[in-house]
Amino acid sequence: MIALSGARVGLAMGQIARRGLRASVDTGRFRTAFATLARMDLAPDELLAHLDDVTHNIQQEDEASAAAGENTRVGEARCLYAVYDPITGGIATASADWPPPLTTAPDGTTSPVGVPVGPGLGHHSSYELSRTTLEPHTLLTFYSASMLHPAHGDDAFALIQHAAGTSAGNAQAACDNIVYAHGRPRSRPRRRYRPDRGGQAARPRRLRVLDVAPGPRRCRRLQDASPRPVGSMAAGRSRLATELVVSELVTNVLTHATGNPRVRLIRGEHLTVEVSDDSTTSPHLRHARAQDENGRGRFIAATLASRWGTRYGEEGKTIWVEQDLSPQESGLRASAR
Known part of the structure; x- marks a missing residue:
């Protein structure tokens, strides 16, 4: 979550498809680039386009290192970025291969935000911007893209939707319910915790x-x-x-x-x-x-x-x-x- 001018808030989730020490380094590079671009007050689609260029430059650096015998390739990177305006109640969202967030009304009705999902970062792509107005007391929920992996079954999205809808408008409860719903599948009850699974939820308010x-x-x-x-x-x-x-x-x-x-x-x-x-x-x-x-x-x-x-x-x-x-x-x- 990034504080922006005009009391607006930027919300982001992202992931790099690799693990280990190098992934931690790359995550730090992406976080720095993302925060810098966000504080320039760029629209979400423009920010992802610039971040796509940053990713491509990092990939070129990694290819040069690979030619020297080092295994440093960044791998696939994807993310979602949304900007909420507490004055108008509007939220602008753009996605780079990341599932759209969910909105939960006070009565528990949960539905995804209509966001065109673009390709992952580093492919010289452009991204589309979606604008939506949130009703008062709406809960906004993000979740990890890995939770929709086919290994979780066809009902993976239904589990997430149900978890957000039964949180009674509580942001912490929504995150907990989403993680718990995917944390221990019936087929493998002793499966260890996956660090690439998580949720982010917020209750927008007006100013x-x-x-x-x-x-x-x-x-x-x-x-x-x-x-x-x-x-x-x-x-x-x-x-x-x-x-x-x-x-x-x-x-x-x-x-x-x-x-x-x-x-x-x-x-x-x-x-x-x-x-x-x-x-x-x-x-x-x-x-x-x-x-x-x-x-x-x-x-x-x-x-x-x-x-x-x-x-x-x-x-x-x-x-x-x-x-x-x-x-x-x-x-x-x-x-x-």
């Missing part, structure tokens, strides 16, 4: 969000960072910092970008400020000289942030800034859950 999409006449007013909407999301010193961040980012849009700025405040584990525009120009952090009269907006926002970055979409880009909430605000938020 409080404030959207401000002003018309042309109100754009300039956002430079004042109206205290009313900001005050509803932050308080104390956090409020002052948030007002300053909104003001600086909106000013940058009005000065350097196109279209009206769209402001979003998201309150989750952090307070996130997002300012979107219609431009695809890549912004950069400047270090203004003492005599310069401008050029400090991004620097100020970055100084007041715990994390910040840029995310590109189908229409323009979004600059996001995360701020840590004060202990008092965190306490109020926790008690209100």
Whole structure:
């Protein structure tokens, strides 16, 4: 699970078809590449396409090592990647030879997410993106691809589906039920535990969000960072910092970008400020000289942030800034859950 900008969450499962020390090394390489690509806010299908290139490069390195007499071939690699947006409830998913996840409704109804399954990694392939909206209180469950091996019988998927459906919406119970259902087949009751079997489950929740999409006449007013909407999301010193961040980012849009700025405040584990525009120009952090009269907006926002970055979409880009909430605000938020 990877924390992404805008309070979104990336969920991934993957496997390399080999074991031993070399497999541990390759797993570490894939984890590093995957986490790096995910934090670039790539869509799941784009991320898998880039990871496919990474896999191909690793395979070429392994072939060169094999020519020198070393047995280092990475073997078949496959994975599934999904990004959940807690604001819209939408989940975007792409698969590289990995079975689709399951969704379990509050009444226990369990069904797979409609995800086109592409080929494994390392074949110069492209992947398709699937978008689905999850209903509130839905349980999302991933499971290892090896659990659908023919050796487990034709009812392997039915066992997984039943295990997720009888978990009563509990993520830990869903993982336990799936592993236990495949851990000890009747034909071989003493079979040892397989480390390539596992599950991952999550109960997505929605977050409080404030959207401000002003018309042309109100754009300039956002430079004042109206205290009313900001005050509803932050308080104390956090409020002052948030007002300053909104003001600086909106000013940058009005000065350097196109279209009206769209402001979003998201309150989750952090307070996130997002300012979107219609431009695809890549912004950069400047270090203004003492005599310069401008050029400090991004620097100020970055100084007041715990994390910040840029995310590109189908229409323009979004600059996001995360701020840590004060202990008092965190306490109020926790008690209100």
